[in-house]
Amino acid sequence: MVFKDLREYIAALEEHGELKRVKKEVDWNLEAGAITRLVCEKGLPSPLFEKVKGYPGYRILGAPISTFRKLAIAMGLSPETSIKGLIDIYLQRKNKLTKPVIVDKSQAPCKENIDIGDQVDLLKFPAPMLHDGDGGRYLCTWQINVTKDPDTGRVNWGCYRGMVATKNTITGSVSPAKDIGTHFQKYRAKKTAMPFAIAIGPEPVSGFIAGARVAATIYEAELAGALRQEPVELVKCEAVDLEVPATAEIVIEGEISLTETDWEGPFGEFVGYSATGRGRSPVWKVKAVTYRNNPILTISNTGVPVDEYHLDVGLVRSAELYDKLRSEGVPAAAVNAPPEGVGFLVIVSVSGRAPNIAERVASCIWGSTQGTHAPFVMVVNDDVDVFDIWQVIHAMVTRCHPYRNIWKVERASAIPFMTFLNAYERQQRLGAKVCFDCTWPADWDATVDIPPKISFNNNYSKEVRDHVLKNWEKYGFDKLA
């Protein structure tokens, strides 16, 4: 099942019990944000706010893809699909990159309403005050930011927060560590303002992929097409030379100023803290806004896990690093960048035993696009299920020597969101990395040095296990899940 737009996806969420229509009036000022935050923390259905105070005819969808169940639905799969199953499907589909198709403006729902120039008023939309203490009302928290490399013409999709500054300006970070920052530097060198488009409320796979960190050589629209198994439909913008998903709910077009800055932030971030503070950011000058009738604003309320960012990491980073390790000849059995690790932690299981395998795994991860800013790597043997955090913790405390098996790297690239760094280190993006080797040493004798594991699956014969499982309910227990 491929969703043409966000509205079809909303219907599917509802069908699977993963959507809650909120008919009671809700305030854009903190109330919608607080509800969405609790939804994320409790893993609840996405709220569709149908009556937003002061904004008749406008709706807000909170937490659009905040659980693996919703992500599975977005990818057209059963909501019961396991995380490992989602990773396998991603790996199966991702290489069949599918070029987007351009549709005529008359076929694009995002052109149902067009405001140009003086007609632009960003506060026409119910931009929420998401967290108490945010720097302002954030209109852009789950969307696609489109920019183009002025030299190569290569287009990038990203997802970068954007705060309403005035009726026709947004302020948002243009991080040098992201593709948008690379593009911006090139426009700066040419002394030309950078065109941008922001597509809020696209169909779910496009929205999901925009937030993922994929190689700069991959056009996210083609990757979204691969994952959807159908091309994404794009339409030309009104005021800039860019294309956006034709079924997006709201499209904002304009140019990022090279010279003007305004206050942006603070903002409750994916690390679970308001981490980067208030600062000056480039001004995004809006030239046009187009939107569907009765538009739906999508909001991701980032904070402590789990929300959209963590799901992006949980799937894409896990899958891409598995692919990377295998392509480098590392015997990775499974990779999990658990959502609870906010993208900073990667757990890898390896088959067989080889000297210094953990160091090899960590070096490969840290040298990759996906793993550059994952300062914590844990390596376990493949008898440990990396998707079961309790098994991982057990492996760490029983196999990782607290002195010999922890490999620390003193200087490493960092991002300002790493709250364990001091103020100077955050500013200078100066981090550190650590690898926890939770594998049995390669030179240990398997029958003498490595103790036998005591668990139901490891210790008892198949005959005993089958007998116990067959009689489980007869012992008076509930059926095992």
Next chain:
Amino acid sequence: MFRKGYEIFVRKLDELEQGKELQKEIRDAQTYQRKNVKAVISSSPDKLPDGEPLWVRGMMGQLLDEKAWRIKIVSEV
């Protein structure tokens, strides 16, 4: 449910010299509309009885004082 008055972001509380006319950017605590004002500020409601509530936030957004200060706007700049 929501705070009333104004909010201001500062690095440290001592940036706000009390009892003197200052020029600062503040925002409405309910609409979040920003404005530059000349105003007198006090941490004590008694010293500025005709002032409005002013919530003082740090640069990470946290309230630096759980109690509202007071601000009397002299003019908008």
